[in-house]
Amino acid sequence: MFNSADRASSALRPLDGVTILDLTRLLPGGFCTLILADLGADVIKIEEPGRGDYLRAFPPLGKTQSALFTALNRGKRSLVLDLKAAAGRAVLLDLARRADVLVEASGPACWRGLICPPRRCTPTTSG
Numbered sequence: 500m501f502n503s504a505d506r507a508s509s510a511l512r513p514l515d516g517v518t519i520l521d522l523t524r525l526l527p528g529g530f531c532t533l534i535l536a537d538l539g540a541d542v543i544k545i546e547e548p549g550r551g552d553y554l555r556a557f558p559p560l561g562k563t564q565s566a567l568f569t570a571l572n573r574g575k576r577s578l579v580l581d582l583k584a585a586a587g588r589a590v591l592l593d594l595a596r597r598a599d600v601l602v603e604a605s606g607p608a609c610w611r612g613l614i615c616p617p618r619r620c621t622p623t624t625s626g
Contacts, residue, residue, distance in 0.1 A: 513539060544575045554567055
């Protein structure tokens with residue numbers, strides 16, 4: 500007989516094999532992608548150099564960062580990219596082409612001229 504912890508760790512989760520590119524900041528986007536990670540998605544969180552996500556400094560603070568940031572980003576991978584530099588934009592576009600889903604909360608005005616029009620960020624994978 501299995502207990503619930505055994506089932507959860509050994510069972511396939513609904514989003515196993517799905518890659519999510521997380522360009523969000525603050526609570527709503529972080530919570531959204533946390534749920535996706537909990538459901539099995541491979542979430543790659545993109546942060547800006549130096550500062551990172553604003554929630555890193557939000558109280559209460561642990562030894563190195565905010566407890567809220569730690570809780571919202573469990574189960575995610577993190578990558579620092581300078582999206583104002585050509586090299587950072589190139590890495591982001593490569594990741595976007597490979598990802599199944601891109602989650603962002605900035606809106607089109609923020610992306611216009613910085614990265615690419617939304618149509619260029621459309622993943623090329625199908626299925």
